[in-house]
Amino acid sequence: EAQVTQNPRYLITVTGKKLTVTCSQNMNHEYMSWYRQDPGLGLRQIYYSMNVEVTDKGDVPEGYKVSRKEKRNFPLILESPSPNQTSLYFCASSIQGAGELFFGEGSRLTVL
Amino acid sequence: AQSVTQLDSQVPVFEEAPVELRCNYSSSVSVYLFWYVQYPNQGLQLLLKYLSGSTLVKGINGFEAEFNKSQTSFHLRKPSVHISDTAEYFCAVSRQGGSEKLVFGKGTKLTVNP
Numbered sequence: 001e002a003q004v005t006q007n008p009r010y011l012i013t014v015t016g017k018k019l020t021v022t023c024s025q026n027m028n029h030e031y032m033s034w035y036r037q038d039p040g041l042g043l044r045q046i047y048y049s050m051n052v053e054v055t056d057k058g059d060v061p062e063g064y065k066v067s068r069k070e071k072r073n074f075p076l077i078l079e080s081p082s083p084n085q086t087s088l089y090f091c092a093s094s095i096q097g098a099g100e101l102f103f104g105e106g107s108r109l110t111v112l
Numbered sequence: 113a114q115s116v117t118q119l120d121s122q123v124p125v126f127e128e129a130p131v132e133l134r135c136n137y138s139s140s141v142s143v144y145l146f147w148y149v150q151y152p153n154q155g156l157q158l159l160l161k162y163l164s165g166s167t168l169v170k171g172i173n174g175f176e177a178e179f180n181k182s183q184t185s186f187h188l189r190k191p192s193v194h195i196s197d198t199a200e201y202f203c204a205v206s207r208q209g210g211s212e213k214l215v216f217g218k219g220t221k222l223t224v225n226p
Contacts, residue, residue: 005154019220033213040121041219042202043156099163099206101145101214103155103220 004104006091007035012110013081021076021107023091031094032074033058033101034066036087043090049074050096081111114139114205118217123208126225127195133188134179135203142208145186147177150200150219159201163208173197198224 004025011018025032033048035058045058049068063085065077069088074093088108099110119134137143144163148156160171167179177188186203203217 035216039217043216045213048213092156098216099148099208100158100161101156103148103157105155 002102004091004093005056006078006104006107008107010108011038014079014112015082019081021062021078021080021089021091021109021111023074023076024072024076025074025091025093025102026072026103028071029093029102030071030096032068032086033092034064034074034076034096035075035090035092036060037090037106038062046076046089078109081109083111085109086111113214114143114207115124116203116204116205116215121218122221122223124199124223125172125193128192129186130191131189131193131197131222133203133222134203135186135188135217137184137186137203137205139184139207144208145177146204146206147171147175147186147188148202148204148216150202151175152199157201159188159212165184184201193222193224194226195226196223214225 008076009024034046035043037043049055089102091095094101113136117136138185146161147159149159150156162169162179170176176192200219202219203213206214
């Protein structure tokens with residue numbers, strides 16, 4: 001089954017404790033992206049990757065890092081999480097040029 | 113750059129009534145347009161998309177949308193809703209032939225009441 005898999009789905013952590021949210025897709029997509037969803041703000045892009053070893057900032061990249069060492073994986077790293085990063089995070093992937101994103105189930109992160 | 117405005121943050125309707133969720137976009141270049149649906153505690157699922165061709169697009173679950181270039185709109189419609197259509201709906205736009213950066217609206221929460 002074609003899918004985008006994120007882990008963990010739920011996480012409660014404390015300020016300053018580094019964490020990584022993993023994302024993996026099995027559709028051989030070139031493009032991957034991370035979004036955060038907050039009430040009243042919709043989805044905002046954090047980072048995206050056009051291909052392996054190519055990443056770029058989205059609209060709200062502060063406090064986040066990403067890497068794209070393999071085509072299928074695109075982890076999101078929070079080096080020193082803060083409470084304003086409490087949010088619902090989505091990973092998504094796409095075939096180049098198709099314009100349609102496939103989303104993971106989401107990871108709900110709470111930073112205390 | 114592209115932007116999207118969803119004109120209603122919440123739309124309550126009764127079961128079997130028709131519904132229209134409004135979406136306007138802004139762009140200086142040709143665009144692709146999408147509607148996504150998010151059911152409670154789930155990820156986003158593509159409902160329908162406009163890439164080119166016919167301006168009336170049919171999607172899953174009986175939804176359809178019409179691309180109106182002169183009014184820069186892409187409103188979503190369903191002639192008769194069900195309780196199971198209760199969800200949040202997002203309109204999104206991307207540049208044709210671009211980098212798939214989807215710009216999302218803030219969402220419309222559709223609540224279908226019995």
